Amino acid sequence: MLGKVVRYLKWIRSINGRHRRMEIGRRFLPSLRRQYELDVMVGPIGYWRELQRYQIGALQRLGLQPGHRLLDIGCGPLQGGLAFVRYLDAGRYTGIDVKPSAIAAGWQQIERAGLQTKRPQLFVSDCFGRDELAGQQYDHVWCSQMLYHLDASQVDALFAQLAARLAPHGRFHGDIIGYPNEVTEHSHWGGFRFHLHTLDSLRQIAGRHDLTVRDLGPIEAFGYPQDIALRTNRLLEITRVSPA
Ligand SMILES: C[S@@+](CC[C@H](N)C(=O)[O-])C[C@H]1O[C@@H](n2cnc3c(N)ncnc32)[C@H](O)[C@@H]1O
Known part of the structure; x- marks a missing residue:
């Protein structure tokens, strides 16, 4: 055998x-x-392991510390989430996703990895945490490979939540489609459409929420695997215009 x-x-x-x-x-x-x-x-x-390494590596490079509070929006079944939970102190990781199956898979993974003592919070949410995260604020908000599945009105709702969820010096990082890339407005993944946001279109929406957007360059520069077409995606940083 x-x-x-x-x-x-x-x-x-x-x-x-x-x-x-x-x-x-x-x-x-x-x-x-x-x-x-x-x-x-x-x-x-x-590519599970490589993408997991990319996510934790990128966030550490962007300043994530074990004591920081992290909100992972569109966390899926915790590809990055498992590495974040391992790295962060107990009670510091929150993941949300619109799909109940992704959150269920996330809980299974936490159990399988024996990480319950890290007390992660996972929620199914279709409102970017508005109804689930009342009063909580985060040092980092991470949104990997998800922003481009939101249309302009969803981005507006997400940014409204960011304005409420970012700690005064908190930072949001997420990627939009970069070029060259074969993705078009007609492409689909997992039942989601692709929306080809630009830095300018997002800056306009961010301005309504007193947020500012900075382009940090292609995600391949942050360790995204070289042999996946989405390596040209641009990583954006969003912060408050005036940290209160
Ligand atoms: C390509 S997967 C990326 C998963 C994870 N961020 C990663 O990089 O490993 C996109 C995820 O975003 C989630 N998603 C899509 N639209 C969403 C929304 N409006 N709110 C929350 N999650 C959403 C999907 O269910 C899916 O789990």
């Missing part, structure tokens, strides 16, 4: 292309099946 499993593993490793490898491997190995199901919830199949 063990010999058979080892032969399967060697064969799976010899298959070209991560997506194909996962597609075939998941038919035989329960652990790959579980990982495949998680990958499908976040984007490119077969």
Whole structure:
């Protein structure tokens, strides 16, 4: 039996292309099946670890400290979230997502990793935390690979929440589609459309909420994998115009 499993593993490793490898491997190995199901919830199949490293690496570079309070909007099944929870002090991580299945998968992951003692908070929310996070403020708000699934009126609602949720010197980071890229307004992912926001269009919305937007450059400069097309996405930083 063990010999058979080892032969399967060697064969799976010899298959070209991560997506194909996962597609075939998941038919035989329960652990790959579980990982495949998680990958499908976040984007490119077969990049979980690299994308997790990118997310924690980027936020640490942007100043995240263990004692900081972090709000992860569109957290999915905690690809970045698990690394954030591990790194942060207890009670410092909050993740929200519009999909109940993503939050359920997130809780399963917390349990599997034995991270309950870190007391993360996870919520299903379709209003960017307006109804779930009353009174809470955050040093960092993170929004990875999600801003471009929001239309202009949703961005406005998100920024209204940011104005309420950012601590006086808190910072928001999230990415928009950058170029070159083949994504168009007609592209879809996981039931979500793509919206091609620009720095200027977001600056206009941010201005209504006393927020200011800065372009920090392509996400590949923050460790995003070089072989995924979205590496050209621009990472934006949003802060209060006047920290009260
Ligand atoms: C591409 S996935 C990225 C997940 C995670 N941020 C990551 O990078 O690993 C986009 C996530 O945004 C969530 N999402 C989309 N629209 C949302 C909304 N209006 N409010 C909260 N979450 C949303 C989706 O359900 C999905 O989990």
